[in-house]
Amino acid sequence: MVEVQGLTKRFNNLTAVDGVSFAARPGEIFGLLGENGAGKTTTLRVLATVLAPTSGDAVVNGFSVTREAQKVRASIGFVSSDAGLYDRLTARENVAYFGRLHGLPGPTLTKRIDVLFAWLDLKDAADRRVGKFSKGMKQKVCIARALVHDPPVMLLDEPTAGLDVTAIHAVDEFILRAKREGKTIIFSSHIMSEVEKLCDRVAIIHHGSIIAAGTMDELMAKRERFEDVFLRLIGGRHQ
Amino acid sequence: MSQSLNFRHAWIVFTKELSDTIRDRRTWWAMIILPIVIIPLMTLIGPRAAIKQIEDVRRTKSNVVVAGAERAPTLVQFLEASGQFNLVTADPATAIKDRQALAVVYVPADFEDRLRQEKPAQVRVAFDASDQKSSMVQEKVARILIAFSQATVTARLQARGYDPNLLTPLAINVENVAPKEQMGASFLGMILPMLMAMWSATGGLYAAIDVAAGEKERGTLEAILTVPVSRMSLAVGKYLVVVVSSLIAAAISLVGFAVAFKVSPVSMVPGQAATFSLTATQIGLIFLVALTLSAFFAAVELAVSSFARGFREAQTYLTPITFIVIIPWILTQFVSPADIPGWYYMVPVMNGMMAFKELVMGLVNPAHIRDTLVFSAIYVVVALRLAGRLFQRESVLFRS
Ligand SMILES: Nc1ncnc2c1ncn2[C@@H]1O[C@H](COP(=O)(O)OP(=O)(O)OP(=O)(O)O)[C@@H](O)[C@H]1O
Numbered sequence: 324m325v326e327v328q329g330l331t332k333r334f335n336n337l338t339a340v341d342g343v344s345f346a347a348r349p350g351e352i353f354g355l356l357g358e359n360g361a362g363k364t365t366t367l368r369v370l371a372t373v374l375a376p377t378s379g380d381a382v383v384n385g386f387s388v389t390r391e392a393q394k395v396r397a398s399i400g401f402v403s404s405d406a407g408l409y410d411r412l413t414a415r416e417n418v419a420y421f422g423r424l425h426g427l428p429g430p431t432l433t434k435r436i437d438v439l440f441a442w443l444d445l446k447d448a449a450d451r452r453v454g455k456f457s458k459g460m461k462q463k464v465c466i467a468r469a470l471v472h473d474p475p476v477m478l479l480d481e482p483t484a485g486l487d488v489t490a491i492h493a494v495d496e497f498i499l500r501a502k503r504e505g506k507t508i509i510f511s512s513h514i515m516s517e518v519e520k521l522c523d524r525v526a527i528i529h530h531g532s533i534i535a536a537g538t539m540d541e542l543m544a545k546r547e548r549f550e551d552v553f554l555r556l557i558g559g560r561h562q
Numbered sequence: 563m564s565q566s567l568n569f570r571h572a573w574i575v576f577t578k579e580l581s582d583t584i585r586d587r588r589t590w591w592a593m594i595i596l597p598i599v600i601i602p603l604m605t606l607i608g609p610r611a612a613i614k615q616i617e618d619v620r621r622t623k624s625n626v627v628v629a630g631a632e633r634a635p636t637l638v639q640f641l642e643a644s645g646q647f648n649l650v651t652a653d654p655a656t657a658i659k660d661r662q663a664l665a666v667v668y669v670p671a672d673f674e675d676r677l678r679q680e681k682p683a684q685v686r687v688a689f690d691a692s693d694q695k696s697s698m699v700q701e702k703v704a705r706i707l708i709a710f711s712q713a714t715v716t717a718r719l720q721a722r723g724y725d726p727n728l729l730t731p732l733a734i735n736v737e738n739v740a741p742k743e744q745m746g747a748s749f750l751g752m753i754l755p756m757l758m759a760m761w762s763a764t765g766g767l768y769a770a771i772d773v774a775a776g777e778k779e780r781g782t783l784e785a786i787l788t789v790p791v792s793r794m795s796l797a798v799g800k801y802l803v804v805v806v807s808s809l810i811a812a813a814i815s816l817v818g819f820a821v822a823f824k825v826s827p828v829s830m831v832p833g834q835a836a837t838f839s840l841t842a843t844q845i846g847l848i849f850l851v852a853l854t855l856s857a858f859f860a861a862v863e864l865a866v867s868s869f870a871r872g873f874r875e876a877q878t879y880l881t882p883i884t885f886i887v888i889i890p891w892i893l894t895q896f897v898s899p900a901d902i903p904g905w906y907y908m909v910p911v912m913n914g915m916m917a918f919k920e921l922v923m924g925l926v927n928p929a930h931i932r933d934t935l936v937f938s939a940i941y942v943v944v945a946l947r948l949a950g951r952l953f954q955r956e957s958v959l960f961r962s
């Protein structure tokens with residue numbers, strides 16, 4: 324469960340996120356749809372406790388991001404589009420490092436990594452250094468790393484950006500599997516078709532504010548109220 | 563946000579960063595290859611060349627021109643009899659420049675007359691002061707000319723029936739009473755503090771850049787900040803890797819140096835027989851001082867590296883550190899430990915260098931050691947606090 328209440332984040336004079344509120348339930352994929360610079364990454368970073376909100380709060384898995392950051396961290400897996408890996412470590416070592424920091428005991432960790440790598444089709448590459456991996460493989464390792472502790476909440480910031488069709492399919496499958504397991508998933512994108520494909524409910528974020536939220540059908544019905552934004556986002560369908 | 567230090571977390575970070583660092587070729591270069599190779603090279607080859615030159619001049623006959631040789635047969639004969647010179651004929655004006663001779667002796671036209679009349683004869687020796695070999699030959703020539711002068715005095719006194727000893731009321735013998743150990747120690751006291759400071763500073767440089775600025779550049783920082791680990795635990799784990807790298811480099815440079823000293827002590831202290839030995843206590847204390855130097859540099863480097871946006875920027879800020887250590891070294895160079903003002907031991911790096919010098923020379927001053935350790939510890943804590951705090955500041959973490 325994720326509940327965002329009047330979240331605002333200012334950088335100096337720039338208000339990147341402006342009074343955002345929404346809620347995402349377990350077993351639901353919640354989409355954050357918005358153009359470049361709309362405030363998607365900033366919102367997710369606040370939820371992930373990487374940034375502190377200027378005002379407002381968010382409750383993640385029952386914990387406040389402002390007051391119980393460490394507990395929030397234990398409850399989330401955060402995947403960003405431009406996350407990096409330790410090039411000189413193998414895929415398994417990269418993931419194991421995070422697993423250990425999450426406090427997973429050795430045997431549990433090994434088993435969990437095997438399961439994740441099987442789902443993500445990374446088994447053959449597990450013990451190779453990630454430095455020379457393709458972008459798709461790297462992104463899969465990032466996903467395994469973020470979810471090694473099997474968190475109830477997944478924060479995915481454009482997780483398929485820059486991947487080819489096969490890799491996108493693998494990641495989509497993985498996300499849908501997590502949804503079936505009952506995880507709360509927040510998925511950001513600037514491409515309407517991606518959101519349409521995966522998400523149960525969507526919020527459109529524009530200049531830091533949510534201008535519409537609901538199921539895809541509900542949004543379609545209200546489209547004339549934000550015609551220009553909507554048209555540009557639909558344009559993303561053809562990207 | 564919990565800021566407390568969790569040792570288990572710090573240990574996990576430490577072991578990960580250590581194995582990551584060990585797989586980085588640059589670390590090997592800075593931590594092991596350079597310290598073990600450069601010092602022996604510097605200390606063996608440099609002085610070797612100087613010694614060879616000294617030996618060359620000492621052993622072989624040097625070319626000397628006597629301008630007006632035909633006017634001073636007595637002097638020429640004396641020079642030849644010394645067996646140290648080849649008297650060559652060349653244009654005195656250009657002989658040195660053309661490398662035909664290393665010194666020119668100008669004899670006045672009335673040399674023999676003035677000698678006979680017992681009047682001073684002006685003899686001029688020309689040489690090239692910018693050339694070490696020429697300077698050494700000049701000294702050799704001067705020694706022989708003085709010997710000629712003394713032989714003449716002796717002959718004159720004897721001719722008058724006086725005892726030549728009349729003119730030597732004192733027989734002076736200069737004797738170096740410094741034991742061989744102290745000769746060695748004094749030399750080591752000069753060079754070792756620099757070495758240790760330099761390698762403490764460089765040894766951990768790449769590790770420091772890699773674990774902080776590198777983490778930002780690779781984009782792994784954001785991920786690591788979403789695990790339930792306090793920033794302080796992260797900073798401490800990373801800090802320890804930098805300290806260990808610095809210490810390894812310092813220790814290795816010490817080993818390289820010890821080997822070079824064992825192999826060829828002469829070339830380390832030119833012209834002097836020097837040996838060197840340390841007690842176990844001294845070695846222990848030296849290690850402690852090396853630790854304070856490494857601890858200090860590591861903390862500063864980590865703080866600067868966490869402040870930088872990326873690898874390149876961190877490198878720009880940090881590379882001068884290796885040159886900056888020269889300044890305190892120069893300041894400590896020309897004072898002997900006994901004359902050092904107390905506040906030197908409160909200045910970072912300088913205190914480590916001074917303590918080093920004292921320890922190597924066998925002067926264990928508990929107050930100095932205490933001040934060095936206490937003040938170093940204070941600086942380390944301050945710098946580490948800063949590094950830890952920088953890991954918490956969003957503006958520093960996402961400075962792009
Ligand atoms: N650390 C920061 N300092 C200053 N301004 C920032 C910072 N991070 C983001 N911003 C600004 O905040 C606004 C929102 O950025 P954000 O990255 O959240 O957008 P986004 O929706 O993720 O865009 P994109 O689709 O390009 O990823 C932008 O104008 C951006 O320039």
Ligand SMILES: [Mg+2]
Pocket residue numbers: 363364365480
């Ligand atoms: Mg973004």
